[in-house]
Amino acid sequence: MANEQLTHNQGDLSKEFFAREYWRSHGALRLMRRYTPFWVRRTLRAPYLFALDGMDLVLGKRDGLVPPRYLNYADSGGFTKVGKEFLDYYKEKCGLQPQHRVLDMGCGIGRMAVPLTGYLTSGSYEGFDIVPSGVRWCQNNVTRKFPRFKFQIADIYNKQYNPRGRYQPGEYKFPFADAEFDLVILISVFTHMLPSDMDHYLSEISRVLRPGGKCLITYFMVDEEARRRVAAGTAAVPFDHKLDGCWTSDPVTPETAVGYDPANVVPVYQKHSLSPDGIHFGAWSGRSNYLSYQDIVIATKV
Ligand SMILES: C[S@@+](CC[C@H](N)C(=O)[O-])C[C@H]1O[C@@H](n2cnc3c(N)ncnc32)[C@H](O)[C@@H]1O
Numbered sequence: 001m002a003n004e005q006l007t008h009n010q011g012d013l014s015k016e017f018f019a020r021e022y023w024r025s026h027g028a029l030r031l032m033r034r035y036t037p038f039w040v041r042r043t044l045r046a047p048y049l050f051a052l053d054g055m056d057l058v059l060g061k062r063d064g065l066v067p068p069r070y071l072n073y074a075d076s077g078g079f080t081k082v083g084k085e086f087l088d089y090y091k092e093k094c095g096l097q098p099q100h101r102v103l104d105m106g107c108g109i110g111r112m113a114v115p116l117t118g119y120l121t122s123g124s125y126e127g128f129d130i131v132p133s134g135v136r137w138c139q140n141n142v143t144r145k146f147p148r149f150k151f152q153i154a155d156i157y158n159k160q161y162n163p164r165g166r167y168q169p170g171e172y173k174f175p176f177a178d179a180e181f182d183l184v185i186l187i188s189v190f191t192h193m194l195p196s197d198m199d200h201y202l203s204e205i206s207r208v209l210r211p212g213g214k215c216l217i218t219y220f221m222v223d224e225e226a227r228r229r230v231a232a233g234t235a236a237v238p239f240d241h242k243l244d245g246c247w248t249s250d251p252v253t254p255e256t257a258v259g260y261d262p263a264n265v266v267p268v269y270q271k272h273s274l275s276p277d278g279i280h281f282g283a284w285s286g287r288s289n290y291l292s293y294q295d296i297v298i299a300t301k302v
Contacts, residue, residue: 018283021236021293025249025257030238034250038073038160046070065117065145067109067137074108074134074188083115085292086216090183091119093298094214099123100182103208105174105201106189107151109134110142117146124148126176130155130162160192160255169197174204181208184215188294191220192255195245199268206272209301215274218282218294220259222247226285234286265297274299 024030032041049070056062056069066079090096098121104112107127116125125148129135138151156172157165184205190198205215222230222239229235239247239259246264248254262279269276276299283290 017293018236021284025237026233030249033256034252037163038253039163042073065110065114065141067134067141071133071137072109073131074111079109079111079114083111086112086185086187087115087119089216089292089296089298090116090185094183094216096183097123101180102126103174103176103181103184104128105184105186105205106130106192107135107138110138110151112185112187113138113142113149113151117142117149120148123182125150126181127151128154128175130158130165158192158255159253169193170200172200172204174208176208178207179210179213182210182213184209184213186215186217188218190217190260191258191294193258194243194254195260195264198260198265199271202268202272202274206274206301209274211301213301214298215301216296216298218292218296219265220247220257220284221262221265221279221281221295222259223262225287226259229286236284236286269297269299273302275302 049068053062053068053070062068072079096102096119098119100120100123102116102120102123102125104125104127107113107129108131110127113125113127127135127138127149128151130153132153135151135153142149143151152175154172155166156162156169157167158169190201193201209215220226220237220239226235226239230239237257237259238249239257241248241251241254243254246254247259248257250256266276276297280291280296280298281287281289282292282294282296284293284295
């Protein structure tokens, strides 16, 4: 990378948001996350979330393009706010144009797709994910209103999100032609994937990007400064278990949160003809200068 660290003014993440993420990863919730499978936690939370959804419905508070809470397994930072934040990055930092074609890998419950519906006026969007409930909601609610926005399920194994998945991520060929996309986005996806799978996905991202196209990918970059902050207990995610080529906060289900040393990530980009512009560090590790919550790498297909 030309410049290791791209500096930014202090972002506007609230102290409450940081504190919530911190306690999700450090408090009793950490033990619960570690010893209770993802689908059990989702099932236990469902009645509470159904009740809140019911209240929203009665009070007429829910926008038709915002998924109900019981389906929202993927977002803790604010569906609408974070979606708008990232739309600005796509436009300002990746040169996204209204006629472009976008691939959203690990599209979840449509947090990135929904704001793009108002911007890609003549372009198009493809999303895929490994959790069927989120994809179906997007198909029924987003594609129905915006047919140029398509979503599909990929039955890929992930110990946290899809433990019964049929295919290994490292053997999955994206169902798209070479050089089809102007922009590929992965928001909080490599933060749940292991090194050899990330390597394979980057090769596929490079394949489906046109030359000059961009990818914007978020990470937890566990560099020296982040390691210091993790050791001091001030990072929101405690990457205190070293695995082969990455870090995790949870050795039982490493995919709960995966962090990478930037020194291991950059050569993988280069190997796959992707040229990164540096690291836009995020707030998760407790830095005071940050762009977003996670770290962001934007790269160009050469
Ligand atoms: C924290 S959620 C983020 C969802 C969405 N990108 C967003 O920002 O709202 C992580 C997502 O990655 C998806 N995921 C995990 N492993 C994946 C894989 N191998 N291929 C595609 N998606 C994957 C999960 O199903 C989940 O929806």
